[in-house]
Amino acid sequence: MxxxxxxxxxxxxxxxxxxxxxxxxLTDAGGERHVGVxxxxxxxxxxxxxxVSLVGSEGRELVWIDRVEALPPATRALxxxxxxxxxxxPTLLKLxxxxxxxxxxxWTVSTDRxxxxxxxxxxxxxxxxxxxxxxxxxxxxxxxxxxxxKTLDRPSRKLLERFL
Numbered sequence: 615m616x617x618x619x620x621x622x623x624x625x626x627x628x629x630x631x632x633x634x635x636x637x638x639x640l641t642d643a644g645g646e647r648h649v650g651v652x653x654x655x656x657x658x659x660x661x662x663x664x665x666v667s668l669v670g671s672e673g674r675e676l677v678w679i680d681r682v683e684a685l686p687p688a689t690r691a692l693x694x695x696x697x698x699x700x701x702x703x704p705t706l707l708k709l710x711x712x713x714x715x716x717x718x719x720x721w722t723v724s725t726d727r728x729x730x731x732x733x734x735x736x737x738x739x740x741x742x743x744x745x746x747x748x749x750x751x752x753x754x755x756x757x758x759x760x761x762x763x764k765t766l767d768r769p770s771r772k773l774l775e776r777f778l
Contacts, residue, residue, distance in 0.1 A: 628677055630668075630689050636755065638696055640668055640676055648676055653696050666693070696755075703757040704730075706750065709770040715777075718753065725758065732756060737777055748774075 629641040633649060640648040648670050656665030668677040682690055704725035712734075713720040722731045732752035734740070739751040748760040763771060 628668075628689075630692050632692070638668075638692075640670075642676065651676060653693055653700065655697065658701070662697075666697070699755045700757065703749075703759045706758045706760050706766075708767060709773045712773055712776075717777075723758070732758070734777070740777055742778075 627643040630651075631639050631641075633639050637650045638652070640651045642648065650671040652669045652671075654667045654669055655662055656667065663682045664680065666679040666682055667675045668679070670676045679685065679693075682693060685693065704727045706723050706725055708724040710722040710724065712722075717737055718733050718735050720731055720733050723729070732754070734750065735753045741749045741751075743749055746762050746764065748763060750758040750760070752758065760766065760774075763774065766774065
């Protein structure tokens with residue numbers, strides 16, 4: 615079943631690649647480059663392979679993808695890799711230590727998936743979310759969740775406050 619002639623109607627024409635810093639770069643049909651795009655699933659639980667939006671760094675949708683499997687293999691693989699990283703969000707339970715109070719710094723933590731360490735590149739990589747929760751992005755793109763900062767132990771909160 616070859617739908618290559620029909621795919622152009624449902625699959626937008628674009629290229630997707632990574633830059634030297636690991637950010638996704640979208641080159642649209644007009645040749646314009648958009649650095650730091652983020653894929654967002656419309657229905658992450660009920661239809662994860664359908665309805666993916668590529669959102670620019672300014673928060674606007676640049677491309678809508680009806681079906682991920684309709685993409686060329688290399689583009690699909692890159693998109694699926696990025697979505698897997700976004701979908702993997704361990705919960706940070708305890709902050710054991712940081713290598714320095716400047717950035718970049720290496721954080722040693724306990725999560726709901728075990729002990730690990732990661733590099734925080736910039737203070738902007740700590741995002742405040744609704745209801746007192748935080749999302750911390752590592753240098754490798756792994757998102758660590760803190761559902762409620764108040765539930766962390768006192769030493770963890772003190773270390774974290776130095777970066778907020």
